[in-house]
Amino acid sequence: MSGSGLPDDLGAALHAFATLPRIVVASDFDGCLAPIVSHPADARADPRALAALVELTAAPDTTTAVVSGRARTDLAGLVALSEVAGVDDLTLIGSHGTEFDDDFSSGITDEEKELLARLQAQLDAIAARFPGAMVETKPASTVLHVRNVATATDAEEALELARGGPAALPGVHATEGKAVLELAVIETGKGHALDVLRAQTNADGVCYLGDDVTDEHAFTHLQDGNDVSIKVGDGDTVARYRITGPELVGEVLRVLAAARTGS
Numbered sequence: 001m002s003g004s005g006l007p008d009d010l011g012a013a014l015h016a017f018a019t020l021p022r023i024v025v026a027s028d029f030d031g032c033l034a035p036i037v038s039h040p041a042d043a044r045a046d047p048r049a050l051a052a053l054v055e056l057t058a059a060p061d062t063t064t065a066v067v068s069g070r071a072r073t074d075l076a077g078l079v080a081l082s083e084v085a086g087v088d089d090l091t092l093i094g095s096h097g098t099e100f101d102d103d104f105s106s107g108i109t110d111e112e113k114e115l116l117a118r119l120q121a122q123l124d125a126i127a128a129r130f131p132g133a134m135v136e137t138k139p140a141s142t143v144l145h146v147r148n149v150a151t152a153t154d155a156e157e158a159l160e161l162a163r164g165g166p167a168a169l170p171g172v173h174a175t176e177g178k179a180v181l182e183l184a185v186i187e188t189g190k191g192h193a194l195d196v197l198r199a200q201t202n203a204d205g206v207c208y209l210g211d212d213v214t215d216e217h218a219f220t221h222l223q224d225g226n227d228v229s230i231k232v233g234d235g236d237t238v239a240r241y242r243i244t245g246p247e248l249v250g251e252v253l254r255v256l257a258a259a260r261t262g263s
């Protein structure tokens with residue numbers, strides 16, 4: 001451990017990363033920039049972490065992004081609540097890498113819109129059979145939530161019907177979560193989002209922080225060499241580095257910002 005609280009090898013990796021010509025720095029929101037809370041609507045970003053990300057955004061040849069499973073409008077509302085100057089400039093990517101900007105929904109084809117409507121109708125029909133089940137619709141995906149279904153057996157049966165039905169249709173990208181099944185009509189995944197950012201900016205390296213199962217998809221898209229993958233908290237991971245929890249995310253971003261801007 002260094003004085004910063006970060007593992008020494010991570011500190012060295014961050015300093016080397018900050019010297020690359022063009023970089024992308026991206027982080028998950030819940031459990032990383034914002035500590036986990038019981039009610040998702042109560043999540044608030046750590047202002048110091050967000051301020052460091054804003055500072056990085058202003059640095060030359062540096063692209064930053066917040067990549068979340070939340071719908072992008074939801075994410076934008078929570079980030080705006082932080083009242084940190086400059087947060088409006090942050091790139092926000094919602095729905096596990098499927099929503100890149102506000103009018104994303106206009107970017108899906110008519111065929112994909114039809115498929116989305118069909119998926120929604122099928123999930124609605126499944127949800128109607130299991131009291132407590134709920135269907136959420138996002139611009140390019142629809143989600144079956146079974147957390148509030150009375151018994152675990154019923155919840156699993158609802159998910160199983162969705163897996164064997166709408167999830168199996170051609171062109172559907174299914175993502176499993178805890179008591180949740182998300183069906184997207186375009187290629188999805190946080191790793192895909194990082195690929196897009198890397199390609200768009202011609203970056204020499206990507207640094208990503210994540211705490212959840214869906215972040216493992218992002219980590220698998222990072223490469224040995226210049227990229228820096230950081231698992232936040234406990235649990236199995238393919239990430240190369242680990243920090244103990246969200247309280248150190250701000251420190252990672254501050255080290256990067258200081259090294260990148262010479263501040």
Ligand SMILES: [Mg+2]
Nearest residue numbers: 028030031212
């Ligand atoms: Mg998370």
